[in-house]
Amino acid sequence: MKRSYPALDMFRLIAAALVVAIHTSPLSGLTEAGDFWLTRVLARIAVPFFLMVSGYFLARGNWNGTNRFLQKTLFLYAASVILYLPVNFYNGNISGLDWVRRLLLDGTLYHLWYFPAAMLGVLIARTLARAGLPAALSVAGVLYLIGLGGDSWYGICTRIPVINIFYNGIFSVCTYTRNGLFYAPIFLLLGAAGFRLRRGLAAAGGVLALLAMSAEALFLRAQNVQRHDSMYLFLPLLMVCLFSLLLDANAGERKSFRSFSLLIYILHPMVILLVRGGAKAVGLQTLLIENSLVHYLAVLAGSCGLAYVLCFLRPARPGAKARAWRELDLSALRHNVHVLQSSLPAGCALMGVVKADAYGHGAVTVARTLWRSGVRAFAVACLTEGIALRKAGIRGEILILGYTPPEEAALLLRWRLSQMVADAAHGQSLADTGFPLRIHLGLDTGMHRLGLPADDYAAISALYQRKNLKVVGIFSHLCVADSLAESDIAYTEAQLTRFYETVAWLRAQGFPTGRVHIQASYGVLNLPEQQSCDYARVGIALYGVRSSDAPVRRPLDLQPVLSLRARVTSVRTLAAGECAGYDRAFQAGRATRIAAVSIGYADGLPRSLPQMGGYVLLRGKKCPLIGRLCMDQALIDVTGAPEAETGDIVTLIGCDGPEMLRAEALAAQCGTITNELLSRLGGRLPVVAR
Numbered sequence: 226m227k228r229s230y231p232a233l234d235m236f237r238l239i240a241a242a243l244v245v246a247i248h249t250s251p252l253s254g255l256t257e258a259g260d261f262w263l264t265r266v267l268a269r270i271a272v273p274f275f276l277m278v279s280g281y282f283l284a285r286g287n288w289n290g291t292n293r294f295l296q297k298t299l300f301l302y303a304a305s306v307i308l309y310l311p312v313n314f315y316n317g318n319i320s321g322l323d324w325v326r327r328l329l330l331d332g333t334l335y336h337l338w339y340f341p342a343a344m345l346g347v348l349i350a351r352t353l354a355r356a357g358l359p360a361a362l363s364v365a366g367v368l369y370l371i372g373l374g375g376d377s378w379y380g381i382c383t384r385i386p387v388i389n390i391f392y393n394g395i396f397s398v399c400t401y402t403r404n405g406l407f408y409a410p411i412f413l414l415l416g417a418a419g420f421r422l423r424r425g426l427a428a429a430g431g432v433l434a435l436l437a438m439s440a441e442a443l444f445l446r447a448q449n450v451q452r453h454d455s456m457y458l459f460l461p462l463l464m465v466c467l468f469s470l471l472l473d474a475n476a477g478e479r480k481s482f483r484s485f486s487l488l489i490y491i492l493h494p495m496v497i498l499l500v501r502g503g504a505k506a507v508g509l510q511t512l513l514i515e516n517s518l519v520h521y522l523a524v525l526a527g528s529c530g531l532a533y534v535l536c537f538l539r540p541a542r543p544g545a546k547a548r549a550w551r552e553l554d555l556s557a558l559r560h561n562v563h564v565l566q567s568s569l570p571a572g573c574a575l576m577g578v579v580k581a582d583a584y585g586h587g588a589v590t591v592a593r594t595l596w597r598s599g600v601r602a603f604a605v606a607c608l609t610e611g612i613a614l615r616k617a618g619i620r621g622e623i624l625i626l627g628y629t630p631p632e633e634a635a636l637l638l639r640w641r642l643s644q645m646v647a648d649a650a651h652g653q654s655l656a657d658t659g660f661p662l663r664i665h666l667g668l669d670t671g672m673h674r675l676g677l678p679a680d681d682y683a684a685i686s687a688l689y690q691r692k693n694l695k696v697v698g699i700f701s702h703l704c705v706a707d708s709l710a711e712s713d714i715a716y717t718e719a720q721l722t723r724f725y726e727t728v729a730w731l732r733a734q735g736f737p738t739g740r741v742h743i744q745a746s747y748g749v750l751n752l753p754e755q756q757s758c759d760y761a762r763v764g765i766a767l768y769g770v771r772s773s774d775a776p777v778r779r780p781l782d783l784q785p786v787l788s789l790r791a792r793v794t795s796v797r798t799l800a801a802g803e804c805a806g807y808d809r810a811f812q813a814g815r816a817t818r819i820a821a822v823s824i825g826y827a828d829g830l831p832r833s834l835p836q837m838g839g840y841v842l843l844r845g846k847k848c849p850l851i852g853r854l855c856m857d858q859a860l861i862d863v864t865g866a867p868e869a870e871t872g873d874i875v876t877l878i879g880c881d882g883p884e885m886l887r888a889e890a891l892a893a894q895c896g897t898i899t900n901e902l903l904s905r906l907g908g909r910l911p912v913v914a915r
């Protein structure tokens with residue numbers, strides 16, 4: 226097995242130790258120049274590294290995690306501000322507007338500038354990233370250059386009077402240019418870019434960049450032009466090389482290092498005070514304070530100790546990948562949006578159908594990704610699903626495809642949801658509530674499930690007379706568009722004809738139709754383009770799977786979005802004749818190596834799966850499911866993968882090495898369609914986006 230080496234998380238510890246060095250000057254008692262190089266040059270990689278890691282992970286999640294990042298950073302900042310209030314009091318610099326200015330821009334104590342800078346930086350970086358990375362990096366690069374002129378290159382740049390006035394203006398607002406505007410965006414975006422250079426190139430480039438940056442720093446110091454020493458011309462280049470090397474070596478993660486390094490960052494100034502106070506109290510100033518190296522080590526050890534205790538006290542939460550999870554490939558989702566949208570005629574937009582927790586994919590994650598890909602209309606099954614999307618910040622059109630009782634009409638208004646009209650009585654009862662409601666007229670063209678009969682013009686015009694109902698859309702649903710049988714095609718044609726006849730009649734009457742829509746996934750995959758449509762309500766195809774393996778007329782290059790994974794929890798060997806599982810349903814014909822897996826029918830898998838020939842992927846090999854599927858667990862035969870061990874990842878849908886388990890095949894095995902299989906995947910399975 227490949228040895229995991231969580232380089233990114235490990236480097237956080239090094240970066241934290243470097244930050245402590247910046248604030249304790251470990252070499253100052255030995256060599257002034259050496260200390261300058263260590264704390265004002267080398268250690269300046271620490272904060273950019275933290276920013277790059279944040280940018281890297283935020284971008285990998287398509288910046289969806291931005292709000293959570295901001296909330297968490299705000300919380301940490303607030304806690305740190307409170308923690309250091311006594312120090313502010315002691316220093317006497319807490320009064321008045323200046324403290325508020327520092328709270329918002331510079332941080333209330335010297336190291337706390339990082340938090341407001343990270344928050345502002347992420348907002349700027351995300352906004353810039355929408356324009357594409359090259360453009361974003363260019364703008365952030367210009368901002369960095371401006372910041373540089375107010376930092377280590379200050380004395381040189383301000384020799385020009387206009388520039389001097391410019392920086393005077395900047396510094397009347399903030400103390401340094403090393404902040405969320407000039408400094409953070411470039412590193413967040415370089416992290417987001419995640420450049421991967423060849424290892425040799427990155428190593429050589431890194432060494433050269435460090436040499437160049439050292440020369441730059443020593444030159445500027447000799448010129449005595451530095452106003453501050455956080456920013457250098459060669460720093461971004463050095464960071465790109467370093468980060469590339471780390472990404473290259475990175476495998477796995479060590480989450481505990483994250484909180485540990487963060488706590489060292491937050492707490493070390495407090496420890497500096499404690500060490501100094503303690504040294505004075507016990508008369509050890511010569512050793513603990515005056516010896517700069519010992520002082521540094523004491524502060525570092527104290528910070529580590531304190532951080533360790535706090536980490537230990539923090540209640541731990543189970544990891545998302547501890548048991549079983551739904552893994553989303555968001556780039557596949559974006560790809561599918563693009564492919565589907567391009568397959569539609571101009572003027573026809575994609576309505577993302579995200580009912581049933583987005584067919585088991587996680588409605589909020591999916592809807593946010595769709596929104597970022599330009600989708601502005603969504604369909605859900607019921608009121609609760611619509612409200613959940615609004616609460617998650619989804620704007621645009623949200624259509625409820627199912628019946629909503631008139632008693633709930635106020636909620637439709639409150640959350641600005643559009644309601645389909647199930648029949649004439651439903652329409653009347655919604656109108657009777659008096660609420661101004663946005664509705665899509667459902668027309669029954671042959672499915673006979675919901676909607677007003679398409680030829681019941683009297684009922685339709687009656688609804689148009691009700692002034693409080695605003696018809697913003699008209700639609701119908703096709704019930705055999707997935708079939709290429711001749712009679713089914715004829716049925717679909719008849720449905721389409723009825724639909725367009727009614728639409729034409731409405732237009733002739735001068736009734737506004739709002740948005741017209743009839744195609745669902747198979748309407749897109751099997752029908753010619755519908756010219757007069759404003760939406761295609763696409764569900765299953767969005768997720769990159771078809772309902773079944775039945776052929777379609779217009780196969781599109783769609784990629785599956787979801788993988789379903791679980792873990793091996795125990796491995797054992799059965800002797801020939803021994804049995805396993807409920808009902809003794811499996812009996813070993815020969816010595817058999819079996820494993821328990823942490824997923825079961827309560828997670829949405831069909832209980833019949835093992836009996837239907839179901840299998841899983843483990844270490845790139847097919848392993849049959851055996852015995853009865855349990856509520857929370859499954860048994861598999863791992864005789865063909867003898868290295869299997871506890872903790873191994875088991876794939877139930879998706880790729881593992883050369884093998885791929887398709888949802889269509891699994892659904893067919895169990896006598897159902899992927900729509901059912903996927904939408905049943907339970908809420909107990911965390912959604913992990915990658």
Ligand SMILES: *Cc1c(COP(=O)(O)O)cnc(C)c1O
Pocket residue numbers: 578580626702744745746747762763764765766900
């Ligand atoms: C579920 C549903 C859709 C989406 O169907 P797919 O085949 O998954 O694309 C569209 N319209 C209505 C009315 C639906 O109920």
